[in-house]
Every structure is written in structure tokens, then in C-alpha cells.
Amino acid sequence: MPSSAGLRSPSAVNRRRFLKVSFGGSAALVAAPTLVSWLGAADAKAAAGALAFVDDYRTNVTANLTPETNAVVRVLGGFAKVWKTGPAWNTGTALRPDILRANVRYCVDVTRSRTDAQGREAFVHDRQHQSYAMIAGLGPLADLYKAGAKAVTSITAAPDTTPATTINDAVPADAPAGSAIGAGSHTSDLGQVATLVDTVRGPFASGNPAKAAFQYPRPWRMNANSEVVPTGQTDAFGYPVYDSKVVVVPQLLRQRGTSAADDGGFPSGHTNAFHLASLALAYAVPERFQELVTRALELSHTRIVAGMHSPVDVLGGRIMATALAAATLADPANAELKTAARAQALAYFTRQTGTTADTLFAHAHSDASDKYADREANARVVEPKLTYILDQEGRENPLTVPKGAEVLLETRQPYLTAAQRREVLRTTALPSGYVLLDGFEQWGRLNLFAAADGYGSFDSDVTVTLDAAQGGFQAADAWRNDIAGDGGLTKRGSGTLTLTGHNRYHGGTVLEAGVLVAGHANALGQGDVRLTGGTLRADAPVRVRGGWAQGSGAVLDLTLRGHHGAVLTVSGRVRLEKGAVLSLRLDAEQPPAAGTTVPVIDASALRGQFDRIELNSDRLRAVPVYTADGLSVRLLTR
Template sequence: MPSSAGQHTAVPTMRRRGFLKTSLGASAGVLAAPTFASWLAAADAKAATAPAAFVDDYKSNVLTNLTPETNAVVRVLGGMAEVWKTGAAWNTGTPLRPDVLRANMRYCACVTQARTEAQAKDAFVYDRQHQSYAMIGGLGPLAAPYRSGAKAVTSITSAPDTTPATTISDAVPAGAPAGSAIGAGSYDSELGKVAKLVDTVRGPFASGNPGKYAFQYPRPWRMNENSEVVDTGRTDALGFPVYDSEVVVVTQLLRQRNTSPTDDGGFPSGHTNAFHLAALAFAYAVPERFQELVTRAFELSHTRIMSGMHSTVDVIGGRIMATALAAATLADPANADLKAAARAQALAYFTQQTGTTPDTLFAYAHSDASDAYADRDANERALTPRLTYVLEREGRGKPFTVPKGAEVLLETRQPYLSADQRREVLRTTALPSGYVLLDGFEQWGRLNLFVAADGYGAFDTDVTVTLDAAAGGFGAADSWRNDIRGEGGLTKRGTGTLTLTGHNRYHGGTVVEAGVLVAGSANALGQGDVQVKGGTLRADKVLRVRGSYVQDGDTTLELPLRKNHGPALEVSRRVVLGRGSVLSLRLDAERPPVAGTTVPVIEASQLRGQFDRIELNSDKLRAVPVYTAEGLSVRLLKR
């Protein structure tokens, strides 16, 4: 199995014999003066020297390349050079933004001093356990069958109460089934392609070590509040130097610390990089758990701060580089066959193991109420502050162009969208500008993949989406949960189903041409006109249309009926009903109206035309329409 990208690899002998000093001297001069921002601006101004897109240059991330000109990862992480000036040695750097780095160290001190013993033990487990194995927990109800099918095992399942007598590494435990492997699992298994995809994404160009050597920002337990390294001259019981620092390392990890500070930089966090790389690889193969895997990556990354081993800027840097590296690896044509095979293998395996179909696997994957990530809103609440941690937003309006190739990260999650459409999803759900570490080269740090999985954040131009019921899975049906803004509109095509659940404010109107469009909230259809030209418009609750509503041809409007409730459809302007239109009414399961009552259905400023047919899902009641110039009610009578 390939070595873990999240663990420190051996430093070449030439690096220990002076190569490192020479390389760091060169990189420090570039990263500190001029600043990275000015270097990048100068490079952009010269087409001949403009840096290559990250996805085209990611293989430059090797230990012999430590400058932004030569290393794509150093470029992506260049925002750090705006807050930290790399020194000539590991302990001589200085803050360029003392406010940012002071907040960084204060946060680390507070978190490590306030953690519980349970949190300390979790931090130990996720420090020592193979990061790819740790990410399997994000699969929820699919985790156990994954471990079995991939023959994935670990020897790190709990933490000791005190400091272990030796260093500890993950390994195949005694008694494990033949062919078992740590990490994502064995290539010789029913999920071998998935395991190989995870390892490929975490491949030889995904190490955080070049970034560590380039920036030389120390671990938090070696620094005081001002990011200064002050050796007290004392050593602890294990022989490690004691530095002036308020950060408290987890007791169980004291012996696991690196004894060579020169080779042990904090920025970027290698474990964080590994967690996110594994998460995005798993999410590509098992998009049914996309948001949960992303959430787990953020959660496990936070344990790096909780443990005292990394700071907030380290963790942010690890996430940024992982996002770019995962996209680059998945977009690399050399991996096209592998990623397709991994997705197909995962889908076939999980549907067979769970007795589901591609259309029902998502529901099964979210069927366990005890799943740690069962609450989508709770996941977002936990994740959102960790996108920026201590960073304060400064400045406004820096335009965002989605980095080349980033759209591949949503390729299996939103297979019904084109590459350009997925780029728009990423652009319209991205974080705002103004966060110093996130606004670096290509702004990979601004991507918010959790929110992007819920569809567009804005329709800045008209959007046409086509879902095919025969495609299965997300290609057949999906939900967009974001609050969609913008001047554009939406056209729904294809035989599949799209559900909108946000409080939407887009102005360009909504057109249903085929299939099913579900309005999952009162304001799901924005603030424009609504036209149903084909297929079905279904409202799960009361639906408000801010413009006009027009329905014509072989079309259906599905609305709920509830006892003692207002109209199911409220239209601000006029309603026009053409020939062939059908109204399908569903009795509310909790509070159904009863025979003899008249229930309002549509309220508008003006109503023209009538439905060809009105259906009611009851074998005991029938609905008799009562039309007026301003709406429609139905009188419920016994059959």
C-alpha cells in the first residue's frame, strides 16, 4: 500500500546535509519580500510567466520545489505568506499580521485547555489511526458493509489513559481476515477500485511536507501567543524541550511528537490534508454520503487543534491544499478509468448488500437515526465556523473565478449538470472574498463543497436542468436546498424529479417543461412568473407564486388539502388555466378535511379558465370545484 500522505515521510539525506538550508533561503526570499500577493500580481501581468493552473501543475509538489514559481501547492497556500514571514531557520520566522496569528494561538490555547478527557482520547485515535480508515465513519449505515467489502482494518480503536511507552503506528491487527489492509482497504477485495481511488488521490504528489519546509510555521506547542519560539531550557519527563506556550498537548500524544523541529513544521496540517483527500475520494465513489463525508473531514481535522498538534491556520491550509489536490487527481485523464470504475463498483456493491436500487440507496444511506451525521442542519452548523476559524473578513467584492478543474468534485454528486453548470454551482455557493488565507492563488479556499452539494446558490443567468428518470440515483432525482437568489430563472426538463426547498428569491421565473418539479417550501419558486408547459408541478406545502401562474397542455398541478387552512396556492397576479390541465389534490395525512366542507385551493388577483379534470386521492370523497373570478375552492362530498 502507498505510504500515507498525512504522515511525515523520511527527509532525503541531502536535505539534512544542507540542501534544506539552501532551499529555504531561496523560498524565504520569495515568500516574504515581495509578498506573495505582489509576486502573483506581477506574474499575472506577464503572460509569459503567469503560473500554470494548479490542476495542470499539481505534480510539481515535490520536496525539491519549495518556491511559488516551482511548486503548485506552495502557490495555492500563498495566502500564508501574507501573515507569516519565513525565517532563515525553523524558529526565526516573524508574523506579518500579528493580529491574525495572535488570534490563532489564543484559539489553540483555549481549545486545548478546555478539552475533555473524551475529546483527548478521540484526538489520540485520529492522530494514530490511518486517516483513510478514519474517514470510513462518514459513510454512516454504509460504513460496516464498506469495511467488510474492502477488507479495511485498523489496530487503533481506543486510546490509553496515559502516555504510551513507545511510539504507535496503525497496522493490520492480529487475527484480521486474510488479505486485510489498513487505510481504505485492500485492492484485492470487492471494493478494491474504491480503495485504490482513495490511495491514488492521496498519492505521491499529495504530501504536505513541501509546504511545511517552504513556510516553516512551527507547531503551536512550540510557540507563545506572538508566534515566537522561546526555548525555556528545560526538558519534560520524556526528554522533549519545553517551550514558552499556553498550548497543551494531549497526554497520550506526548511521546508521539517529532523530535526534529526542523522537519516538523505546522503549516499545512498533513493529517488535515489526508482527511480531506480521503473524504473527497470516498465522496466521489459514494456521493450518497457526500455532505456527511465532508462534515467528517472537518470534524476530524478539528481534532488536530484539539490535540495541540496543529493550529487553526495549519488546518485551514491542509483543507485548501487537499481540495485542490483532490480535484487535480480526479481531473487527471490518467485516472479517468479508475474513478469511473470506483463509482460503478461502489454503487453495485452497496445496492447488492443493502437490497436497494440506485434510486433508493440514498434513502438507505440516511436511514439510521443514530448516525452521528444524521442531522444535515447540525452538520452545517458544526462545519461553517471551521471554514474560517479565527480569520476576520476584510474588504469586499474580490471576484471569484472557480479554479480550473474544480467542477470534477461534484461530478458524481450532480451528474445531471454539465461541467459549466457545476462550476456555476461552485461559484454561487463559494465563501465571500476578504479572508486572508482563502484569497490565495486560484482561491481554492473559498469553495464550500458542503453547500455546493445542495445545488445553486444563485441563478445569475437562466438555468435549464434536465433529469432523466431512467438514469437512476441523482441523475433521476435530486434536491436543491439552498436559498437561491439572482436575476435568472429556472427551466425544468427531462423525465426526472427536481425538488427545491429553499426560501428562494430568484427573479427570472420558473418553467416546467417535463418531469416533476417539487416545491418543498412556500417560497421555493422565487419571485417571478411560473409556467407549467409539461409534466407536473407538485407542492409539498402551501405554495406562493409572486408573479403570474400559467398552466396549459397535458400538465398536472399537485396540491395538498388541509383542514382549517388557507389556500394551497397563493398567486400574487393572475392564474391562467388552459386546456388539458389537471389538478391533483392530496388530503393531508395529519389534518384531512372532511365531507361537507369547502376548502380553498387557489387564491389570485384574477383567475381565467378551468382545469379539465380535478382528482382527489380518496375512495370515499370527491371534489366538486367552485370557481370564482379570484380563485378556486372545492366542496368535498361523499362518493
């Protein structure tokens, strides 16, 4: 059996003796985390015959504090390779001092360099109900949500100094009747959505059992070596002072826990709550899926800014929330609720905005002042927060997507099968080798921000069917990742799929029906392209690395600009069958002038001709000029 963190593994006899002692009475709290440290998460799973997390999540209660009996403690078992809990809250040992020194150093750097504005924001998100804080991720839909759900808060700003008492969120005295803090009222116009959020954040979603099991202290109680060293002094508010360079936000000094033994840092409870609320709202309002994921990561970071948590605490909170949200949404007991919440949100927002299922997404992204309007900016926020201070180590190991995780994408990618959504999660996941993320079932490797943008790789051939009659994402969606792999893509159905990545998949592209949009010069990968039906549209020049074949009835839809090269460049041969159609559009900003000859297709060879060539102009007509290796059109006045 492999040892953990350099420790010698106990013999089989000692292991059995250790297990027996660990489960007895009060010893369970101390010995259980040590068990994971000695045996490693994989051995702990095998020894316990552990169920999949989604089948066992209801074991996350304070009576269960061992990895064998508590599914959350088991999922977070990767932390036991970093930290060994001692006999008391302040006597643990760093098994990976390099990681934990970096962890505390990060806290010191962030808390000592934060601005006053950042500190005030951290206070608000510390004291405000976490579900309410997530509503802002809805962007242009946020105010509508608050009105429809009757969601309110009493905390909107930070005081100038340390408050005299503990502050908690509550319903303001002037709030409308029936208002509620958090996600809102269960009897409101969005009551099913509020109920879904509260259900995902239900009785089995607490981080307290894991805090008790791991007992890793808050950063403001630790020195650089994750040691708790009291100075013997108390501060102006009566709290013990420890040897720590972490600076808590002044407004939060009286909001700190007073019982250190019950106030562990790992995992972060606020982070867990932010992500749980985020994923519940994202299920009901998938039009803002990626933005809600971004906001959850951003708000979780304020826990570090506040001085209340460390990066490993925040990572732990995200891991457990991802697993818990999936388990709750996958639970058959919640099947009717989640369906009703999604239907209610769609009906409410389309009614309030005058949109349809097809146009709600555009409306939900129509506000340029929306904090999360820029997808690339969101990606820059997200990327460093997925791993923080962890470095990748060791060989790359493939990910087996945890059972039930695909439910997280159920409303965001409803046109995919459950197996396909699992492939999306697998091909967009973080690599292995991040010690904390490589725990039981590896929930920490899931990258939901990237998964919202579709496949990361076609490792086998992918067939996708979008149905315009179904509306919403089933009618149209975009895959924005750079797709690699040896497989290819077949697009079916009447809906529209847009590819915007710099794609390198080798298996080719087949369009059978509907619309396929090439939103990048290399969107169509590095294989052959075959159109047997439907319309392939490109608004900018596109390159095909293989050959091109276009059958009867299939349409190639291209935009012509002045002073540009060929719109379609094909490395191989182009074969046009009888009945193939070319539809040309003049660019609105840089249209080619009348009398000019515009290159359309450049290939190594061209065989056949288009049955007809259409041009969206009342004053110009396009006259084809075929050559052995391409096609141009001469634009003449009608």
C-alpha cells in the same frame, strides 16, 4: 506593484537580484517563502508564468520549495501575507500579528477546555490511518464498506496514560486474510474504491514540501506572538519545553515530532489526508457526499483539540487537499479508475442493501442514530470551520472557479454540465476577504458542503434536465440552498427536482417535463411560474410572487389539510389553459373533513378552468368552486 502586508516592494532591479539568489542551492529553502511575502501571490504567479494547479500538481515534491516551482506552495501563498519565514525554523515573523495571536489564543482556549473524551478521540484520530477514520462518514454504509474493502485498524481507543513508545496503525493479528489498513485492500470487493483513495492520496499529495517552505511552528512550541522561546528545560519524556500555553493531549506527548526543523505546523498533514480521503470516497459514494465533507472538517478540528495544530494549519491542509483532490480526479491518467470506482461502489452497495440506484440514497440516510443524519446539525459543524479565526476584510471580489474544480461534483451532480457545476461552485463559494483563503486560484473559497445542495444563485437563466431512466441523482435530486439572483429556472426531463430553500431568484420558473417539487413556501422564487408540461408538486402551502400559467397536460399536485388557508397563493394572475390538470391529495395526519370547503388557489385574478380535478380518495369527491380570484373545492361523499 502593490506591497504585501505593509512592506515596501523591491525595485525591479532588486527583484531580479532577489530571484537569482533565491533559487541558488541551500538558499532556496529560506528565500522562497520570503519571495511570496515580498511580492504577493499574484505577483509570484505572474513572475513564474504559473500553470493552473490541476496542470501542475505533480510539482509538489520536496525538491521544489518555491512558489514558482511548487504548485502547492503557490496555492498556499495567501499564508505569506500572514507569516514571513526566517533563516531558521524558529525565527519567523508575524506579518499579521492580530491574526496569528488569535490563532494561538484559539489553540490555548480549545486545549485547556477540552474534555477527557475529546482528548481521547483526538488521540485515536492522530494515530489511526486517516483514510480508515473517514469511513465512518459513510454512515449506514460504513460497516458494509469495511467488510467489502477489508479495511481494518489496530487503533480504536486511547490508552489511559502516555504510552511508553510511539504507536502506529497496523493490520491486527486476528484480521481476515488480505485485510489492509486505510481505505482497504486493492484486491477486495471494493478494491477500485480503495485504489482511488490511495491514488488521490498519492506521491504528489504530501504536505511536507509546504511545511519546509513556510516553516510555521507547531502551536505547542509557540507563545501568544507565534514566537519560539525555549525555557531550557525538558519534560518527563525528554522533549524541550517552550514558552507555550497550549496543552497537548497527554496520550500524544510521546507521539510528537523530535526534529523541530522538520516538523512544521502549516499546513496540517493530517487535515490534508482527511480531506483527500473524504473527497475520494465522496466521488465513489456521492450518496454520502455532504456527510463525508462534514466528517473531514470535524476530524480536522481534532488536530487543534489535540494541541498538535492551529486553525491556520488546518485551513491550509483543507485548501491544499481540495486542490489536490480535484487535480488527481481531473487527471486523464485516472479517468478509468475513477469511473470504475464509482461503478464498483454503486454495484456493491445496491447488491448488499437490496436497493437500486434510485433507492440507495434513502437507505444511506435511513439510520436515525447516524452521527451525520441531521443536515442542519452538519451545517452548524461546518460553518465555523471554514474560516475559524479569520475575519473578512476589504471589498468583495468575484470568484473565478479554479480550473478543474468542477470534477469534485462530477458524481454528486451528474445531470449538470461541467460549466453548470462550476456555477454551482461559484455561487456557493465563501466571500473574498479572508486572507489565507484568497491565495492563488482561491481554492480556499470553495464550500463543498454548500455546493452539494445545488446553486446558491441563478445569475443567468439555468436549464436543468434530469432523466429518470438514468437512475440515482440523474433521476432525482434536491437543491437545498436559498437561491438568489436575477436569472430563472427551466426544468426539463423525466426526473424529479426538489427545491427546499427560501428562494429569491427573480427570473421565473418554467416546468417543461418531469416533476418539480416545491419543498418550501417560497421555493419558486419571486418571478412568474409557467407549467408547459410535467407535474409541479407541493406538500405544503406555497406562494408565487408573480403570475401563474398552466398549459394543457401540465399537472398541479397539491396536498389538502384541514383548517388551513389556500394551498397555492399567487400574487399575480392565474391563467389555466384547456387540458390543465389539478391533482389533490388528502393529508394523512390532518385531512379536511367531508362536507367542508377547502381553499386551493388564491390569486389576484383567475382565468380558465382545470380540464379535470383528481382526488386520492375512495369515499370523497372534490367539487370545484371557481371565483374571479381563486378556486376552492367542496369535499362531498361519493
